Amino acid sequence: MLKSRRPLPDIGELVVGTVAEVHEYGAYLTLDEYGGHKALLPWSEVASRSVRSIDEVVRPGQKVVVKVIRVYKGKGHVDVSLKRVMEGERRRKMMQYKRYVKASTLITTLARKIGKSVDEAYEEVIWRLEDTYGDPLAGLERAVLEGEKALKAAGVPEEWAKHLVELAKTHVEVKTVRVLGILTLKSTAGDGVERIKTVLESARKAAEKPKVKLRLYTVGTPRYRVELEGHDYKTLEETLKSLIEEAENKARKLGVEMKFERIKE
Secondary structure (H helix, E strand, O other): OOOOOOOOOOOOOOOEEEEEEOOOEEEEEEEEEHOOOOEEEHHOOOOOOOOOOOOOOOOOOOOEEEEEEEEOOOOOOOEOOOOOHHHHHHHHHHHHHHHHHHHHHHHHHHHHHOOOOOOHHHHHHHHHHHHHHHOOOHHHHHHHHHHHHHHOOOOOHHHHHHHHHHHHHHHHHOOOOOEEEEEEEOOOOOHHHHHHHHHHHHHHHOOOOOOOOOEEEOOOOEEEEEEHHHHHHHHHHHHHHHHHHHHHHHHHHOOEEEEEEEEEE
């Protein structure tokens, strides 16, 4: 069970729950991110479509993403809704949850090996990585790429750092992502080929950034495919912006007609 910083969720928050009991009037869930705190899923909040029995939608042991609709802080009661969660929200939340669980499991397991408590694992590592990088697994991914520097930037104590880097390199795979586009360059000048080469070279230099891989090649004159590969979209988008701006500036000076369009894989 995950350890939470807050005793209860907020209204409107998406949470992951495990179905514990199913009754005619609704179901009781244990909230995985709130120490197993119980929540009620009323019958009226189970599904938008008509169902004859709640068992058609939920069953004991099932993990579901629900939206918090009422919180009675004085009594500690929480009501949640299943029908108010859109499919896209469900997928994103479950992915975030699985990432958090993976990181937390790795770090708390390590804690026991190095003589630390679960509470210390959360307070000294998990929550600090979450605050700095958005989620603790993202922090471990940065540790794979940057080593102890990424952990120290999040305020992780020295006694954890070396162990965490070894752990991350063994158990965390950093996936690469790509952004793609087509660059169209035309020139009617006598030395148009050389002018276009100059624009392309300017684009290449603008994309020369650490941890970004560029492929720029022709797919049939006057079209050139741009492929940027790295470990996070933000860096790739910034690199692509620099590439386009530099290419536009050079094309304008040389009288080269230029157009850029994004493409999907």
